[in-house]
Amino acid sequence: MGKLIRIIPLILFIALGAILFRGLSLNPTELPSALIGKKFPEFALTSVLSQSQIMTTADFKPGIKLVNVWGTWCPSCRYEHEYLNKLSKTNRFTIYGLNYDDEREDAAQWLTKLGNPYQFSAFDEEGKLSVNLGVYAAPETFVVDHSNIIRKRYAGPLTPEIWQSEFEPLITQIEADFLASTRHKGNQ
Secondary structure, eight states: OHHHHHHHHHHHHHHHHHHHHHHSSSTTTOOOOTTTSSSOOOOOOEEESTTOEEEEEGGSSSSEEEEEEEEETHHHHHHHHHHHHHHHHHHSSSEEEEEOOOOHHHHHHHHHHHHOOSOOOEEOOHHHHHHHTTTSOOOOEEEEEESSBBBEEHHHOOHHHHHHIHHHHHEEEEEEEHHHHHHHHHOO
């Protein structure tokens, strides 16, 4: 029994080492999400630019949507903002913003000064939508398909390289799936 007690710390040390070693191979930008494959949560929030304008999921345009969680306090959000402005010029998807843990006045000034890539940017004053999405920091970007189903969650700033490796293949796949489903419906 005495030998077994002496071995227990070694066994615990090896188990902890194995767990930590496994963590080295994980990608911190790939966040598991219980919402992948589920509808985007319903919400009713005011616009960053107008406290009297209420935004809801009904305001989402048909098609593919990117929902970008951002804040003026976030250096990575500032870094990705120029690229978001560039992406907003495409007609393949619509970008929506979710202002996270911020001051409305600061957020409105940011969009006025740096450009507004968003169809609308909702001001999540109480943080309810952010909590429902499982947001823990900014920036985070969600890909939402034609049926308002969340298809991807990405933590970190968007760059051309990240776009090509992480987003472009998924957007292309969603477009192909939608085209196939509309052709199938047309043949019935």
